Amino acid sequence: MSILTEFLRYPRLTGAIAASSPGLARMMTDGMHLERARTVVELGPGTGVFTDAILRRVGPGTRVVAIELNGHLAARLADRYRGHPVEVVHASAADLARLVEDPVDAVVSGLPWTVMPGPARHRILDAVAGRLAPTGMFATFAYAHAAWTPPGRRFAAELAQRFGATATSPLVWRNLPPAFVHRASAPKIRRPDAVRRPFPAVRN
Numbered sequence: 001m002s003i004l005t006e007f008l009r010y011p012r013l014t015g016a017i018a019a020s021s022p023g024l025a026r027m028m029t030d031g032m033h034l035e036r037a038r039t040v041v042e043l044g045p046g047t048g049v050f051t052d053a054i055l056r057r058v059g060p061g062t063r064v065v066a067i068e069l070n071g072h073l074a075a076r077l078a079d080r081y082r083g084h085p086v087e088v089v090h091a092s093a094a095d096l097a098r099l100v101e102d103p104v105d106a107v108v109s110g111l112p113w114t115v116m117p118g119p120a121r122h123r124i125l126d127a128v129a130g131r132l133a134p135t136g137m138f139a140t141f142a143y144a145h146a147a148w149t150p151p152g153r154r155f156a157a158e159l160a161q162r163f164g165a166t167a168t169s170p171l172v173w174r175n176l177p178p179a180f181v182h183r184a185s186a187p188k189i190r191r192p193d194a195v196r197r198p199f200p201a202v203r204n
Contacts, residue, residue, distance in 0.1 A: 019046065020110065020141070021175040025053035028108055028139050028181055030169075034058045037105035041131075042066045043093040043124070044111040048077055051086060054108060058085075065100055067093050094120065096127040103133035109140040114151035121158070129162040129189035137185045138163065144171055144178040159184050 020028075028050055034040060034057040045051045045066040054064060065087045068074040074090035081088060089099055093111060096104075107128050113121055128138055146152045159166050164186030171180050 020049045020179070021172065022049070022053075024141060024172045024175045024179055024181070025049050027169050027172050028141060029053045029057050031183070032057075032106045032108070032137050032139055034062070034106055037062055039063045039065070039100065039102055039104050040106045040108070041096065041100060041104050043096075043107065043109040043128075044068060045077055045088075046070075046073055046110055048080055050108050050110055051077070051081070055084065055086070063087070065089060067091055067096065067099060069093070092124075094123040094127050096124075096131050100131060103136065104131050105133050105136045107132060107136070107138045109138070111140065113140065113155045114142070114146050114149070121155070125158055125162055126189055129187040132187045134187070135185075136187070137183060138187075139181055139183050141179045141181050144180060147180070156182070162188055164188060 034054060037058060038061075040054055040058060040062060042051055042054060042064070045068050048066075051064075051066055058064060062085070064085055066077060066081075067089045068077060069090070069092055071090055074088055077086075078088040091099060093109070096107075109128075111124065116124075132138060142152060142155070156166070159182060163184035166182065166184045169181035169183070171178055
């Protein structure tokens, strides 16, 4: 099963026709201080390209939670990372606060923000900002050709509304299509009253 197959079956859930490149994966995890993180969450891991990059950087004992809405991809990831320190959860990224009780040191996202309905995008961004630790960091990516479209500009503005610091990386040309990374920190939303009812994980 390929990422193209899943795109053709569920285009609004998958959002990409090809897996992200190793270069983009490195850019996504650069500067995230994963080596000293206690809890790392990945949203929309897909085929696991970013998951592999995360695992190469985290230290022993780091909790890594991968939240995947696509059931086929979640099951495949669970098989792939059997015996590895990754908790694969088949659920929506909007349920982050229910899935992870502790503050999160880093969130890495491969979600297709610009094709996502506005209410769903807002719920997920609120969940990320609400669960991220005060010193935590959020990284996601955008395709270069979509950066200046209305959805792309809207997403950048929504990040600025929720985080005190935002930045973008240099363009990763060796990706299909070329892409860059959004980084955000200093979350403005704190939600200590978030519901904390955990969802079942896809066990490794």
